[in-house]
Amino acid sequence: MQNASDTHTGTETLARLPLFETGFRVFFLAAALYAPLALLLFLLDLAGLASPLAGATPLSLTLWHGHELVFGFIVAVAAGFLTTAVPVWAGSPRIHGAPLVGLFLLWLAGRLTMTFAGLLPAWMVALVDLAFVPALAFMIARPILQKRLWRNAGFIPLLLLITLGNILFHAETLGGTGTDGAAATGLRFAIGLFVLMTVMIGGRVIPFFTSNWLARQGKPPLSDSPPLLVRATLIACLLTVLASLFPLPGWVLALLNVAAGLLVLARLSRWQGGRTLSDPLMWVLHAGYGLLGLGFLAAATSHSFDSISEPASLHVITIGGLGVMIYGMMSRIALGHTGRPLVVSPFITAAYFILILSMLLRVIPATFLPDWYFAGIITAGAGWLVVWCLYLVVYTPILIRPRPDGKAG
The missing domain is CATH 1.20.210.10 (Cytochrome c oxidase-like, subunit I domain)
Structure with a gap:
């Protein structure tokens, strides 16, 4: 039976991998793996073929794939960029090893709970899925605030507002409707915030x-x-x-x-x-x-x-x-x-x-x-x-x- 020391040893082994040397490595790879998966399941459903998610999620696959491409794929890309760029801007140590492993596992937990949402309590799905972006904001906030990088401080409220978009999404699904009212508004709002973030970064x-x-x-x-x-x-x-x-x-x-x-x-x-x-x-x-x-x-x-x-x-x-x-x-x-x-x-x-x-x-x-x-x-x-x-x-x-x-x- 696995004990706590085995788990700790496993985490240490992961942390030593080159994949966890810098944020862009693990999150770009995760994003590239998840981008086709989140769309493929939707395409199978659209084509009338059996979907592996049939019965596993209470959401329509249209709504699920929209959420996962925004709060799964795009969020992973943002995490890879910010955990790599912020330490460079701040002249602080890289975000790597165990903290990066923990952040990635939090992202992965969100993807698993959203994929099998129909098998779990709705409040648990929401809680796990909502945890990642605030954790990312907290991780990058420390070097930004310590070095008083006010030019880059805007990324912190942007991430928190993106979380608000996800809250809107889950507020509707917690109500048991899973339709496209508040959930769709939350998705559009989050997409708009990512566009704003991209306009900011691209402009630099x-x-x-x-x-x-x-x-x-x-x-x-x-x-x-x-x-x-x-x-x-x-x-x-x-x-x-x-x-x-x-x-x-x-x-x-x-x-x-x-x-x-x-x-x-x-x-x-x-x-x-x-x-x-x-x-x-x-x-x-x-x-x-x-x-x-x-x-x-x-x-x-x-x-x-x-x-x-x-x-x-x-x-x-x-x-x-x-x-x-x-x-x-x-x-x-x-x-x-x-x-x-x-x-x-x-x-x-x-x-x-x-x-x-x-x-x-x-x-x-x-x-x-x-x-x-x-x-x-x-x-x-x-x-x-x-x-x-x-x-x-x-x-x-x-x-x-x-x-x-x-x-x-």
Whole structure:
């Protein structure tokens, strides 16, 4: 029979693995494994095939897959980025070993309880699933506050607000309905907050990476964006996200989304992405940021003219903006932080194009070709599965092995 010392020894063994040397390793691998799984079960159900989750969850698989792609997949990516970046920003020790193992196991517990929610008390499912994001916020808050990194302190309330979105989701499921009222509002709110976070991070790293890349090519660097444009973009995005919580008139939501979208695209236009087309690791970030801006404009259209449905506009943001930005950052960080050259595999370059194509296949048939709606969803889903399988093939060996230069991290 296993005792406490055996469990402790097992945790110590896990903590010594290269996978737990830095946050991006374990959480990027977990995200890449979970992204196709969370969609595959939904696609099986959509196609009328037997789902392994039949009877295991009280939620519709549409609602389940939406929750898991947001609070499972995207949250894991955010955890990988923040647990890696915050210690670098703060000049503090890496988050690794046992604390990282504990954080990952908390994420994994949330995924298991959500998958088998029908077999567990609803309050237990909610409690376990809600625990991860506040734990992540607490873990990154300490170095941020100790070093007074006020520029980065905004990530702490953002994470707590994302938890609020998850609370809204569970508030409805605890009521026994499992429908798309408060739960859908919670999902939209959390997605909006992740978009805001991505606009913040992208607005810092894309011009920085681009300037460095241009300098290596012997080209003039970028000029700084006007501070007023930066502040206006973030405020417009924040107001748009907060507005999603309230039953406002469609024209109000449309105006907010138009303002946010145009400001995001205005910032992007200053970063000279056209000069980086020879480097996939560079242009993919510009493309993802642009799709965030287009996603806001698509949402405005859905609120005002109904020429594009709300689910279709949402997938411009989720598959296009968030998906492309996430994939680009995950492929770049895994190379840079393991001491490898920033040269992307041809398989990953192909994945960038497939991901953008998947977004188009999800949106265009749903908007303009209703007879091809079902085929569009299935084909877009297949593209999503291929994209993450390619990531796993290329990056699993990188994420689970020590750095080739022998350094920690």
